[in-house]
Amino acid sequence: MLIEDYDLEVETIPCEPGAEKFAATVHLNVDISSVLPYLNRTLRGAVYNPQAPALSWKKGGRNIAFWPHKIAIGDLEDRTEAEKVAQGLVKLVNRTWERREEIEPDYEMHRRPGPVEVYKLLPQTNCKACGQPTCFVFAGKLVAGHVKLEDCPVLGEPQYAGQRAKLAELLNVDLPAIGSRER
Numbered sequence: 001m002l003i004e005d006y007d008l009e010v011e012t013i014p015c016e017p018g019a020e021k022f023a024a025t026v027h028l029n030v031d032i033s034s035v036l037p038y039l040n041r042t043l044r045g046a047v048y049n050p051q052a053p054a055l056s057w058k059k060g061g062r063n064i065a066f067w068p069h070k071i072a073i074g075d076l077e078d079r080t081e082a083e084k085v086a087q088g089l090v091k092l093v094n095r096t097w098e099r100r101e102e103i104e105p106d107y108e109m110h111r112r113p114g115p116v117e118v119y120k121l122l123p124q125t126n127c128k129a130c131g132q133p134t135c136f137v138f139a140g141k142l143v144a145g146h147v148k149l150e151d152c153p154v155l156g157e158p159q160y161a162g163q164r165a166k167l168a169e170l171l172n173v174d175l176p177a178i179g180s181r182e183r
């Protein structure tokens with residue numbers, strides 16, 4: 001096991017009045033630099049900076065950053081959620097490290113696409129079937145990790161198969177079968 005113990009620091013972050021949010025830092029007593037290229041290979045949408053070294057990742061719209069001796073987590077509801085997310089991330093690091101012989105490490109820095117680039121590949125009908133007011137809003141949320149490709153039902157139509165495949169490549173995500181809502 002790579003991480004056997006850690007200290008969790010939870011703090012409030014400035015937000016809108018009445019909408020208090022928390023950020024947390026998982027302080028580690030071991031250097032996890034060696035696992036970052038393996039996480040870069042396995043985490044969808046991760047951005048690895050080998051110079052730092054650091055790896056940033058968005059999960060469920062939450063920003064996460066892995067550093068050699070700490071993991072920073074943003075957009076948390078409370079301390080209970082911070083503890084749960086921290087525990088999950090420590091498990092993820094340990095599990096990835098244990099599986100390192102099966103994973104080819106990736107030392108490349110992958111670029112995260114911008115909303116305009118993503119918008120250009122969306123159907124641009126502004127039909128609202130995804131629950132968003134426009135395709136551009138959907139593009140912004142897609143980049144931020146708040147929604148998934150499958151949330152746009154129009155992209156599942158056969159005529160958009162090419163655009164859907166390009167978006168999956170751009171966003172570095174796997175596609176479920178057309179018509180499936182599995183995540």
Ligand code: SF4
Binds near residue numbers: 123125132135
């Ligand atoms: S469902 Fe797809 S096409 Fe319709 S508004 Fe949302 S992103 Fe645009």
